[in-house]
Amino acid sequence: MITISESGNPKNSIQIPALKRPSSLKRFLVHFRRPSDYENNNVTKEYGFDWLRDEYIYPIETVNRRTTPLCTDVERLKGEYSRDVTDPIRPYEVDYYPAWLSLKEGKEATLDLELEALEELAEDATALIFESSTPHLQIEPAQINLSEILQTGRQTKNLGQTTRDYYLGNNTITITCTGGTFAEHQQIKVFAQSGAQREEVGKLMIYHNQDIYRLNARFVQVNFKGSIHMPSRKVDGMDIESKLNFSENTVEINVINSPSLNPPVDPIGMETTISNWKRYVEDTEEKAKQKFIQALIEYVPIKKNQRKYDYRKINVDFKKFKIGDNIEEGPGINRIKRSITEIDADGIVCNMREFLLGLREIYEEEYTSEPGVAFFLMPTVIRYPKNPSDIDTRIKHLDGFAEDIFSTGRYVMLARHHKHFREMTLVHEAAHNMGLVHSFQVATEEEGITIVPEHTFVNGTTENIMDYSLNTFSFWKYQWDKLRQDNHDLELIR
Numbered sequence: 233m234i235t236i237s238e239s240g241n242p243k244n245s246i247q248i249p250a251l252k253r254p255s256s257l258k259r260f261l262v263h264f265r266r267p268s269d270y271e272n273n274n275v276t277k278e279y280g281f282d283w284l285r286d287e288y289i290y291p292i293e294t295v296n297r298r299t300t301p302l303c304t305d306v307e308r309l310k311g312e313y314s315r316d317v318t319d320p321i322r323p324y325e326v327d328y329y330p331a332w333l334s335l336k337e338g339k340e341a342t343l344d345l346e347l348e349a350l351e352e353l354a355e356d357a358t359a360l361i362f363e364s365s366t367p368h369l370q371i372e373p374a375q376i377n378l379s380e381i382l383q384t385g386r387q388t389k390n391l392g393q394t395t396r397d398y399y400l401g402n403n404t405i406t407i408t409c410t411g412g413t414f415a416e417h418q419q420i421k422v423f424a425q426s427g428a429q430r431e432e433v434g435k436l437m438i439y440h441n442q443d444i445y446r447l448n449a450r451f452v453q454v455n456f457k458g459s460i461h462m463p464s465r466k467v468d469g470m471d472i473e474s475k476l477n478f479s480e481n482t483v484e485i486n487v488i489n490s491p492s493l494n495p496p497v498d499p500i501g502m503e504t505t506i507s508n509w510k511r512y513v514e515d516t517e518e519k520a521k522q523k524f525i526q527a528l529i530e531y532v533p534i535k536k537n538q539r540k541y542d543y544r545k546i547n548v549d550f551k552k553f554k555i556g557d558n559i560e561e562g563p564g565i566n567r568i569k570r571s572i573t574e575i576d577a578d579g580i581v582c583n584m585r586e587f588l589l590g591l592r593e594i595y596e597e598e599y600t601s602e603p604g605v606a607f608f609l610m611p612t613v614i615r616y617p618k619n620p621s622d623i624d625t626r627i628k629h630l631d632g633f634a635e636d637i638f639s640t641g642r643y644v645m646l647a648r649h650h651k652h653f654r655e656m657t658l659v660h661e662a663a664h665n666m667g668l669v670h671s672f673q674v675a676t677e678e679e680g681i682t683i684v685p686e687h688t689f690v691n692g693t694t695e696n697i698m699d700y701s702l703n704t705f706s707f708w709k710y711q712w713d714k715l716r717q718d719n720h721d722l723e724l725i726r
């Protein structure tokens with residue numbers, strides 16, 4: 233009621249009823265987003281989070297001087313993020329793609345809330361209400377006033393041809409899985425409510441977490457013995473003869489008749505030794521755990537006790553091998569020797585796949601094959617020839633090499649230890665064995681094998697572990713699905 237008082241005289245006051253306007257719910261959407269401190273070395277985030285990123289579907293990023301979406305088939309990717317969604321929504325006739333959270337029982341995730349404004353918004357009495365589809369997911373707070381998020385200030389994002397106005401509430405909402413797990417994907421619905429008006433304006437999908445898998449990681453110390461002799465050949469008009477001598481944990485490279493190559497240069501700080509690999513394996517254990525738990529897979533390095541890793545050993549005895557010799561010896565070593573085409577200042581040049589299969593044969597002579605991935609720790613650099621006709625020169629140096637993803641791979645060779653690009657190599661290679669291809673993989677057929685990737689992204693532009701980027705740390709939701717389908721390497725533990 234509004235009271236108009238004339239000359240302060242109550243007798244003359246007139247009372248006018250307030251205007252009965254319909255309560256007006258402004259149009260906006262709510263998206264859950266990963267907080268900016270997700271990839272922070274000081275904090276361990278034990279959950280997976282994925283969503284349809286703007287730069288994947290809008291022409292925002294510039295690649296080779298062209299502004300383009302990072303995914304080559306945008307419609308197909310949108311279809312991916314519509315898949316498995318419970319009770320899909322399309323608020324105000326706008327396409328909506330929920331984000332995905334994977335969370336183990338007993339764990340929590342604190343997320344950002346992004347409010348996408350479809351019209352000018354005002355600080356009114358509208359509330360955001362969160363409703364979980366299961367009692368095993370707790371949301372804190374369960375209700376937020378719209379004005380709280382609006383107070384963070386309006387921002388505008390460039391989407392190429394269009395823009396989006398939005399508000400971002402940092403670390404606004406905490407979701408905890410407690411008191412039980414669920415066998416089906418769950419959801420958290422977001423409602424906007426003002427007076428009697430209520431609209432569903434957002435959703436977070438929660439990945440089913442009843443089944444947790446275990447990935448055993450076994451580390452195998454490869455000992456080289458004997459020597460490899462590369463007979464004299466012409467390099468830049470000069471006769472070069474070289475020899476690698478191996479003894480326990482040491483590799484000696486002798487380049488004969490070559491002042492220009494002796495001593496070998498090491499431009500990127502390469503130290504491929506067993507002890508460096510062991511340090512790497514042990515230092516990156518926490519990271520590897522954190523990456524695999526995104527897909528609700530527990531990464532378990534096999535240990536003798538709590539601290540000490542259980543390194544297995546195999547011997548590769550080259551005896552006095554001369555490249556070009558006839559080879560008649562036995563399983564493993566035959567294949568390895570035949571794979572070697574050259575030696576040079578940075579190690580063994582070979583067909584890496586054949587070399588790895590040779591190691592596998594030697595390993596399986598001594599140890600029975602168990603579920604999980606075995607990593608061969610190599611005492612020297614193993615690499616492809618520098619300019620082979622059949623292999624892209626980009627990949628002449630690989631940090632690691634995984635067995636063919638179609639042959640129920642379970643062996644990885646850690647091939648080249650150096651100070652760059654190394655943190656994710658172990659996880660990346662294990663994920664290859666578990667069926668993931670590169671993020672930039674295109675449909676291809678090679679040697680009778682057909683590879684059809686689910687999606688293709690521009691090489692080197694994403695944070696995905698299967699990309700060739702500098703900083704990679706996440707798996708996508710469809711990769712969680714794929715990793716978990718590996719019933720050869722994984723053991724169901726719960």
Ligand SMILES: [Zn+2]
Pocket residue numbers: 660664670
């Ligand atoms: Zn790879």
